[in-house]
Amino acid sequence: MTERSAIHARDVRRVFESRKGFFFNELIRTEALRGVDLDVDHGEIFGLLGPNGAGKTTFTKILSTLLIPTSGSVEVLGLDVVRQAAELRPRIGLVLGGERGLYNRISARENLRYFADIYGVPVVHRDRRIQEVLDRVDLTEAADRRVEEFSRGMKQKLHLARGILHGPEILFLDEPTIGLDPKSARETRKLIRSLVADGVTIFLTTHYMFEAEELCQRIAVLSRGRIVARDTVAGLRKLVGGDRTIEVEAYGFDDGEIQRLNRLPGVSRVMSEEFGPRLRLTMRVRTDELSLEQVRAQLVNHPELAVRERRTSLEDVYLDLVEEEAS
Amino acid sequence: MGASTYSRRVSLVAVLRLSVLTFLADPQWLVPSLIAPVIFGLVSYELFTGAGPWFVLYAILGAGMMSMWGQTLYGSGWATGQDRHLGTLEPTLTAPTPYVYVVLGRVIWNTVAGLFGGLIVFVVVAITYGHPIPLANPLEFLLMFVFVIVTLAAVGVVFAAAYVYTRYAGFVQNVGEFAFYIGTGCMFPVVLLPFWSNPISLVLPPTWALDALRYLAIPGYQGFGWGFWWDMVGAVGTTLLYLGIAASVFRRVERHVLEAGDLNDW
Numbered sequence: 001m002t003e004r005s006a007i008h009a010r011d012v013r014r015v016f017e018s019r020k021g022f023f024f025n026e027l028i029r030t031e032a033l034r035g036v037d038l039d040v041d042h043g044e045i046f047g048l049l050g051p052n053g054a055g056k057t058t059f060t061k062i063l064s065t066l067l068i069p070t071s072g073s074v075e076v077l078g079l080d081v082v083r084q085a086a087e088l089r090p091r092i093g094l095v096l097g098g099e100r101g102l103y104n105r106i107s108a109r110e111n112l113r114y115f116a117d118i119y120g121v122p123v124v125h126r127d128r129r130i131q132e133v134l135d136r137v138d139l140t141e142a143a144d145r146r147v148e149e150f151s152r153g154m155k156q157k158l159h160l161a162r163g164i165l166h167g168p169e170i171l172f173l174d175e176p177t178i179g180l181d182p183k184s185a186r187e188t189r190k191l192i193r194s195l196v197a198d199g200v201t202i203f204l205t206t207h208y209m210f211e212a213e214e215l216c217q218r219i220a221v222l223s224r225g226r227i228v229a230r231d232t233v234a235g236l237r238k239l240v241g242g243d244r245t246i247e248v249e250a251y252g253f254d255d256g257e258i259q260r261l262n263r264l265p266g267v268s269r270v271m272s273e274e275f276g277p278r279l280r281l282t283m284r285v286r287t288d289e290l291s292l293e294q295v296r297a298q299l300v301n302h303p304e305l306a307v308r309e310r311r312t313s314l315e316d317v318y319l320d321l322v323e324e325e326a327s
Numbered sequence: 328m329g330a331s332t333y334s335r336r337v338s339l340v341a342v343l344r345l346s347v348l349t350f351l352a353d354p355q356w357l358v359p360s361l362i363a364p365v366i367f368g369l370v371s372y373e374l375f376t377g378a379g380p381w382f383v384l385y386a387i388l389g390a391g392m393m394s395m396w397g398q399t400l401y402g403s404g405w406a407t408g409q410d411r412h413l414g415t416l417e418p419t420l421t422a423p424t425p426y427v428y429v430v431l432g433r434v435i436w437n438t439v440a441g442l443f444g445g446l447i448v449f450v451v452v453a454i455t456y457g458h459p460i461p462l463a464n465p466l467e468f469l470l471m472f473v474f475v476i477v478t479l480a481a482v483g484v485v486f487a488a489a490y491v492y493t494r495y496a497g498f499v500q501n502v503g504e505f506a507f508y509i510g511t512g513c514m515f516p517v518v519l520l521p522f523w524s525n526p527i528s529l530v531l532p533p534t535w536a537l538d539a540l541r542y543l544a545i546p547g548y549q550g551f552g553w554g555f556w557w558d559m560v561g562a563v564g565t566t567l568l569y570l571g572i573a574a575s576v577f578r579r580v581e582r583h584v585l586e587a588g589d590l591n592d593w
Contacts, residue, residue, distance in 0.1 A: 005397075066417055066421060068586045090423040101418055118424040162418065
């Protein structure tokens with residue numbers, strides 16, 4: 001384990017077993033994690049991306065002591081998540097997305113008061129601390145309303161408030177902006193950045209690529225229970241073939257044309273995708289030397305040709321990696 | 328803020344406060360805490376009023392016990408089931424406070440609420456029929472009454488552990504409810520039940536405690552026939568047994584659910 005690691009995971013595997021059938025005699029084994037290795041530094045925002053069912057929530061729950069791995073070792077803040085869970089729990093916070101996880105019939109303030117007490121916030125500071133976190137998530141005005149009257153966004157803010165209430169050193173956020181309107185999502189991202197400024201390490205899982213790109217210093221992509229890539233956003237772009245993406249669209253291309261595009265300087269890969277009656281070729285390009293004119297020159301027999309260029313997005317990187325793993 | 332450490336007292340008070348707030352906010356508790364004791368009390372009185380005052384008391388004690396069951400035992404286990412339902416079991420289990428203190432806080436609240444349930448039976452009968460229910464040893468009876476609730480709470484803690492263990496605990500509890508009403512002697516004297524069922528009755532702490540309570544309240548009461556103090560020995564012994572089971576089971580239950588990963592299922 002490196003000195004800097006807030007999270008250190010090696011060969012983490014998790015198998016879920018369930019039984020079905022009238023006599024529960026059929027055992028079903030699902031391998032959710034298949035040997036995950038990961039290090040997260042202190043004070044960084046680390047993003048974990050992956051499709052539904054990739055194992056993101058399973059891994060987050062293991063890191064936050066809610067689930068025991070089938071095998072492998074996991075240390076958070078230098079403490080083993082299984083053997084030293086009791087020492088670790090006061091130092092971590094967990095925010096799971098969604099509408100559940102709160103007592104709906106009582107007020108937001110009473111929810112926080114309860115969780116503050118069982119999370120060990122000293123009673124003398126408790127009410128002041130609750131007010132601080134309510135202010136921070138912008139829920140002060142609604143603090144004394146029942147949670148059942150809250151919108152989804154307000155509940156999500158309350159989840160966040162609960163997660164940071166006891167001043168954790170590391171915060172696990174499982175899809176914290178899912179279902180939020182753009183304004184609330186932006187406020188949540190602002191809050192996450194402010195927590196990092198306070199020295200909190202953030203481990204974030206999300207489906208929103210722009211969110212990961214905007215917030216995370218480093219990102220790992222989890223697919224089918226395995227980490228398929230981990231790097232900075234720039235590093236991941238390089239990994240999938242370059243910063244530039246050129247897209248060309250026409251009513252079909254022959255193999256010779258595609259091969260010619262593949263041989264152009266700086267082109268690392270060409271992928272094709274049907275788009276209604278048209279075919280789209282997406283080229284990842286490593287250098288600035290290749291011009292759009294050079295691309296058009298290879299495809300002179302397509303009067304309806306459309307060529308455009310954009311920066312390779314994290315979404316491109318993500319889809320490339322996940323599709324590569326699936327194939 | 329640095330790493331937080333929990334305080335047992337603060338945690339217990341927090342759980343008590345939460346229990347009171349959720350109780351007050353949820354009208355469904357009117358049934359076991361207010362309506363059921365009134366109905367149980369009135370029906371028992373009407374059924375046995377011709378059998379003499381002491382037999383009426385015998386029946387009313389059973390009715391009180393049934394009311395307290397609803398609140399004390401059912402409430403303690405049910406609250407953990409609610410945690411599963413609301414998704415609050417996960418953030419509660421990741422808290423530094425061990426979950427057993429959360430359950431303990433709920434049991435204390437439900438014990439108090441159960442006490443009210445039992446008292447309501449007495450008050451309703453006294454008001455409706457215009458005279459208080461005679462008691463042979465009122466002070467000892469009151470102390471014993473509290474102890475009866477403790478025995479119920481001991482069973483409640485075990486049920487709470489079952490609710491953490493599996494979302495299907497409610498099924499077992501609902502089936503067990505009828506066994507409890509009959510097996511503990513709430514409705515009929517245990518000696519009237521078939522002999523094979525007696526061991527089941529005797530492993531339930533409230534069976535012993537209720538019998539002891541009747542010894543105190545009813546002059547000449549025979550019950551199991553071995554007297555008040557043997558009933559007390561049985562009640563204390565079985566209560567300690569249940570608390571012991573709960574203490575040892577809780578840690579294993581927590582380990583089990585963290586292995587199974589079904590804390591959020593309901």
